[in-house]
Amino acid sequence: MTCQTVSTDRPDFSLVVPCFNEADGIDEFHRRAAAVMNRIGGRWEVVYVNDGSRDATLLHLERLRAHDPRVAVINLSRNFGKEIALTAGLDHTSGAAVIVIDADLQDPPEVIPELVAVWREEGYDMVYAQRRKREGETWLKRATADAFYRVMQRIGGVSMPRDTGDFRLISRRAVDALLQLREQHRFMKGLFAWIGFPSKAVLYDRAPRHAGGTSWNYWKLWNFALEGITSFTVLPLKLATYLGVIVATFAIVYGGIIVVRTLIFSNPVPGYPSLITVVLFLGGVQLMTLGMMGEYLGRIFNESKARPLYLVERYLPPQQAMIGADADRATVLPR
Ligand code: UDP
Ligand code: MG
Numbered sequence: 001m002t003c004q005t006v007s008t009d010r011p012d013f014s015l016v017v018p019c020f021n022e023a024d025g026i027d028e029f030h031r032r033a034a035a036v037m038n039r040i041g042g043r044w045e046v047v048y049v050n051d052g053s054r055d056a057t058l059l060h061l062e063r064l065r066a067h068d069p070r071v072a073v074i075n076l077s078r079n080f081g082k083e084i085a086l087t088a089g090l091d092h093t094s095g096a097a098v099i100v101i102d103a104d105l106q107d108p109p110e111v112i113p114e115l116v117a118v119w120r121e122e123g124y125d126m127v128y129a130q131r132r133k134r135e136g137e138t139w140l141k142r143a144t145a146d147a148f149y150r151v152m153q154r155i156g157g158v159s160m161p162r163d164t165g166d167f168r169l170i171s172r173r174a175v176d177a178l179l180q181l182r183e184q185h186r187f188m189k190g191l192f193a194w195i196g197f198p199s200k201a202v203l204y205d206r207a208p209r210h211a212g213g214t215s216w217n218y219w220k221l222w223n224f225a226l227e228g229i230t231s232f233t234v235l236p237l238k239l240a241t242y243l244g245v246i247v248a249t250f251a252i253v254y255g256g257i258i259v260v261r262t263l264i265f266s267n268p269v270p271g272y273p274s275l276i277t278v279v280l281f282l283g284g285v286q287l288m289t290l291g292m293m294g295e296y297l298g299r300i301f302n303e304s305k306a307r308p309l310y311l312v313e314r315y316l317p318p319q320q321a322m323i324g325a326d327a328d329r330a331t332v333l334p335r
Contacts, residue, residue: 011070012042013116014095018049018085022103023056030064030071033101033109040113045318047072048103049089052079062316069319077311083186086166088310090175092317098170107167111204115169118200125197128161128168131206141221148225156232158193161201168192182309184302187224187231194232230295237296240289247282 015033019026030046037044048071050058058075065071074088086100097119101107107129115127153159166188170178177195229236 009043011045011095012097013037013040013044014093014098015044015046016049016086016089016093016098016100017046017103018051018082018089019053019057019061019103020051020079020082020085021053021055021057023053023060025105026057026060026103027064029103029105029109030068032105033112034068034070036109036112040116045070045072045093045095047074047089047092047318049074049076049085051076051082051085065316065319072318073314073316074312075314075316077313080310082166083188084310086188087179087186088312090179092315093175096172098172098175100166100168100170102165102167106206107165108204111167111202112169114202114204118202119169119171122200123198124200125171125174126168126192126199128164128192128199128201129204130161130201131163131165132203144221144225148228152190152228152232155235156190156229158190158232160189160193161199164189164201166192171197173197183231184305184307184309185227185231185299186309187228190228190232226295230299234296236292239292243285243289247285 015037017029017033022029026048033046037046048061048064050061050073058073061071061073061075065073072092074092076085076088080088090098090100097116099112099115101109101112111129115129118124118127149160149162170192174195174197177197178191181191181194
């Protein structure tokens with residue numbers, strides 16, 4: 001096969017695709033993504049990160065790479081979670097712009113040309129795809145998401161765009177900035193917002209999953225929210241102080257009332273029920289604040305170990321980034 005470029009050249013675009021148990025849909029994803037990228041023009045590569053899949057994802061990725069020299073595959077040593085898989089992918093990109101996209105086709109590759117157009121023509125560093133509407137979501141999920149964004153905006157100090165996932169185009173300098181943030185607890189939405197740089201939204205309709213099932217549930221969402229809040233604000237730590245001040249003030253006032261009542265009316269001291277209520281309430285508040293401190297302590301513990309974010313079992317680099325007719329031929333896969 002003849003090629004117009006050599007592999008040492010920087011491609012114009014790098015796609016980063018984290019994959020966890022995506023064997024059923026990954027070929028279809030590649031077909032659609034490659035078709036879109038070929039239409040855009042410019043040289044591109046795609047970095048697939050196999051995040052410890054328990055199915056045949058790696059096999060499929062290796063097969064894709066055998067037929068398409070623009071494919072790079074990173075096989076992580078185990079499942080590290082999407083955030084870290086994404087970071088591993090970003091670490092191995094060289095494109096002038098990087099596009100982060102899910103493998104399950106919920107982020108339609110057909111939106112990529114719009115992201116690229118905004119980047120090219122208007123020069124934004126971060127062009128994120130924003131969902132136009134969400135269908136098939138319960139009011140509970142909607143309401144909890146609403147509350148979360150409001151809290152993050154209010155106390156987190158980072159204003160994160162609503163209804164966005166990780167699907168976005170990031171300029172090289174923004175990627176380099178992002179990769180300087182090596183914290184273990186990677187709340188990507190927050191990190192994207194933290195680095196700043198001019199950003200713009202492109203609206204799109206989110207599709208249902210192509211194959212397989214989502215790995216999200218309410219427990220995971222709760223932990224996601226906790227991650228977001230504790231990564232970006234220490235306000236919950238101060239809560240104990242204010243609660244303490246309020247309770248102490250209340251106690252002094254109430255103590256005064258009891259003294260006065262006993263002196264003037266010689267009332268007997270109120271007994272067991274009120275006492276147990278106060279004791280249990282304060283016990284609960286103390287445990288809660290301890291737990292809150294534990295959240296932060298645990299995170300300090302994890303960061304202080306300074307372990308690498310991920311371990312690579314195997315890295316298969318792209319063989320070349322191509323343009324034109326060669327590229328079109330390369331995307332034809334045997335069934
Ligand atoms: N993913 C991953 N590691 C994980 C979980 C998910 O790399 O531990 C990938 C998954 O293959 C997909 C993307 O992250 O490409 C989004 O995952 P999913 O569709 O489960 O999340 P949702 O669309 O519900 O946000
Ligand atoms: Mg999905």
